[in-house]
Amino acid sequence: MIAFLTMICMAASIPTSDGMSLSAFTPATSTSFTFGLYQHTLMKLHRPTTTKTNARVLSMKIKVGLIGLPNVGKSTLFNAVAQKSIAEARNFPFCTIEPNVTPIPIPDDDTNHTTLKKLATLAKSTNALPSNIFLVDVAGLVKGASKGEGLGNKFLATVRECDLIVHVVRSYIDDDIIHVSEKIDPVSDADIVNLELILADLAQVQRRLDNSACDGMERCVLLLVENALENGLPARSLNLSIEEVNAVKSMGLLSLKPMIYAFNVDEVDFALNWSESMYLAGECMKQLQYCDMDTDSCMVVSAKLESDIGALSSEQRCEYLESIGAEFRDPAAESRLWSYHNLPLRVKEVLHLGLVYTGPGVPPERSRTTKAHILSSFSNNGMTAFDLAGKLHGDIQKGFIRAEVIQSQDLIGYENYSAAKEDGRIRTEGKEYVLTNGDVVLIKWR
Numbered sequence: 017m018i019a020f021l022t023m024i025c026m027a028a029s030i031p032t033s034d035g036m037s038l039s040a041f042t043p044a045t046s047t048s049f050t051f052g053l054y055q056h057t058l059m060k061l062h063r064p065t066t067t068k069t070n071a072r073v074l075s076m077k078i079k080v081g082l083i084g085l086p087n088v089g090k091s092t093l094f095n096a097v098a099q100k101s102i103a104e105a106r107n108f109p110f111c112t113i114e115p116n117v118t119p120i121p122i123p124d125d126d127t128n129h130t131t132l133k134k135l136a137t138l139a140k141s142t143n144a145l146p147s148n149i150f151l152v153d154v155a156g157l158v159k160g161a162s163k164g165e166g167l168g169n170k171f172l173a174t175v176r177e178c179d180l181i182v183h184v185v186r187s188y189i190d191d192d193i194i195h196v197s198e199k200i201d202p203v204s205d206a207d208i209v210n211l212e213l214i215l216a217d218l219a220q221v222q223r224r225l226d227n228s229a230c231d232g233m234e235r236c237v238l239l240l241v242e243n244a245l246e247n248g249l250p251a252r253s254l255n256l257s258i259e260e261v262n263a264v265k266s267m268g269l270l271s272l273k274p275m276i277y278a279f280n281v282d283e284v285d286f287a288l289n290w291s292e293s294m295y296l297a298g299e300c301m302k303q304l305q306y307c308d309m310d311t312d313s314c315m316v317v318s319a320k321l322e323s324d325i326g327a328l329s330s331e332q333r334c335e336y337l338e339s340i341g342a343e344f345r346d347p348a349a350e351s352r353l354w355s356y357h358n359l360p361l362r363v364k365e366v367l368h369l370g371l372v373y374t375g376p377g378v379p380p381e382r383s384r385t386t387k388a389h390i391l392s393s394f395s396n397n398g399m400t401a402f403d404l405a406g407k408l409h410g411d412i413q414k415g416f417i418r419a420e421v422i423q424s425q426d427l428i429g430y431e432n433y434s435a436a437k438e439d440g441r442i443r444t445e446g447k448e449y450v451l452t453n454g455d456v457v458l459i460k461w462r
């Protein structure tokens with residue numbers, strides 16, 4: 017612990033390409049790290065002992081924050097992904113948003129929106145709208161580190177709003193690009209950032225605990241969290257239940273958010289030795305101060321390569337990769353390497369997201385859009401047909417009569433919706449029906 021604090025302080029004054037400095041935390045504010053101080057609180061709470069709930073509360077619009085030390089390649093990766101989103105935007109119109117936020121469509125299981133496209137064709141829709149997650153490039157650590165200000169408020173506020181953190185770790189070697197602690201060491205870099213998140217949470221938790229309005233369940237959970245943080249453990253290490261998470265939800269605790277490590281490797285390592293890079297990334301994970309292999313995940317990216325060739329078509333990319341000695345005969349396998357595809361798939365996996373579809377069965381005069389919607393298995397007891405109606409339109413929910421439901425893979429086997437209906441494949445369900453991944457839903461309303 018002390019070693020890491022020293023490293024943060026050492027790193028604090030080194031300027032980066034952005035002209036920013038890495039924040040320095042002043043551990044003095046949190047005095048010493050007391051271990052086991054709140055042991056009695058642990059005992060007072062009746063906590064589940066075995067099952068890992070991995071509970072979390074998701075916002076409607078799923079935001080994923082890119083964080084990491086300066087110069088690790090966050091903006092390069094962000095731009096590569098955003099560029100690809102824009103290139104595909106003629107198919108998937110997006111609303112305009114802030115420059116550091118980009119939507120990324122969530123692929124069907126097969127990465128090419130094939131299910132959505134097939135459903136749209138079957139429904140004779142003119143629009144096929146995928147569901148998006150939103151990637152946020154969380155602009156570095158603040159200026160003014162020399163004044164010991166720690167992480168800037170804006171940085172913290174932005175990350176607190178995210179549902180998941182993508183932690184970019186530099187694994188590429190390039191002597192032209194300054195590294196904040198002057199050597200490439202992915203494990204200690206990641207530990208530095210993780211410790212910053214822990215310290216930011218600790219300061220916030222202690223501020224809240226000082227307030228007498230913080231009582232009951234909230235206080236109990238925060239004391240538990242404080243204890244974990246003081247031991248250098250993130251809040252997510254506590255396996256909090258959904259009720260416990262809800263009690264401290266408004267805090268937006270950084271170390272409670274699931275994390276995907278994105279190891280940014282050299283173009284050559286990425287293209288020629290992807291499996292090896294993936295293996296090494298896994299080894300790095302194991303060496304971190306804290307890593308939960310069940311909830312934290314990792315991926316290998318090549319920010320520079322992705323930004324250089326990301327906007328090319330799949331075929332052109334394959335040609336390019338072949339020209340530098342890498343071979344991907346199967347474009348489907350190749351596309352799975354890229355963050356544009358891989359990242360939302362990882363997010364889907366880590367947040368346990370599913371997709372449901374609307375559009376097929378709707379008379380064409382009423383809608384020409386087939387749309388994918390995010391299904392979050394963490395929304396309390398699951399999303400019902402009635403909830404989905406509410407997402408579509410208030411009137412549709414108000415006038416809800418019944419829902420017609422069929423699995424997308426089943427429906428795709430038919431030429432059109434009425435053919436599936438005639439074959440008796442479409443079920444009738446009520447308001448309370450809990451949607452499952454891959455459902456195609458037609459809501460009848462008056």
Ligand SMILES: Nc1nc2c(ncn2[C@@H]2O[C@H](COP(=O)(O)OP(=O)(O)O)[C@@H](O)[C@H]2O)c(=O)[nH]1
Pocket residue numbers: 033034084085086087088089090091092093156188189190193280281282283318319320321
């Ligand atoms: N060689 C190499 N350079 C990279 C890679 N990723 C980023 N860079 C360079 O590192 C510098 C900082 O990258 P940037 O994305 O701005 O880092 P950020 O501070 O994390 O946003 C830029 O000059 C990038 O071109 C990479 O994978 N390989």
Ligand SMILES: *[C@@H]1O[C@H](CO)[C@@H](O)[C@H](O)[C@H]1NC(C)=O
Pocket residue numbers: 068253254255
């Ligand atoms: C959380 O769960 C993991 C295993 O799933 C266990 O190893 C760990 O001790 C648990 N942590 C707490 C604080 O209960």
Ligand SMILES: *[C@@H]1O[C@H](CO)[C@@H](O)[C@H](O)[C@H]1NC(C)=O
Pocket residue numbers: 288289292
């Ligand atoms: C991949 O990396 C491993 C270990 O770093 C090395 O032994 C192997 O030769 C590499 N393979 C290629 C194709 O470069």
Ligand SMILES: *[C@@H]1O[C@H](CO)[C@@H](O)[C@H](O)[C@H]1NC(C)=O
Pocket residue numbers: 128347348351
């Ligand atoms: C993805 O879909 C397009 C048509 O929309 C098709 O041309 C391309 O071959 C598909 N790619 C894969 C990998 O299936």
Ligand SMILES: *[C@@H]1O[C@H](CO)[C@@H](O)[C@H](O)[C@H]1NC(C)=O
Pocket residue numbers: 430431432434435
């Ligand atoms: C639906 O498909 C069936 C064949 O599977 C066809 O006979 C019928 O005309 C189609 N209906 C419409 C409205 O296209």
Ligand SMILES: [Mg+2]
Pocket residue numbers: 034090091092155156
């Ligand atoms: Mg940047």
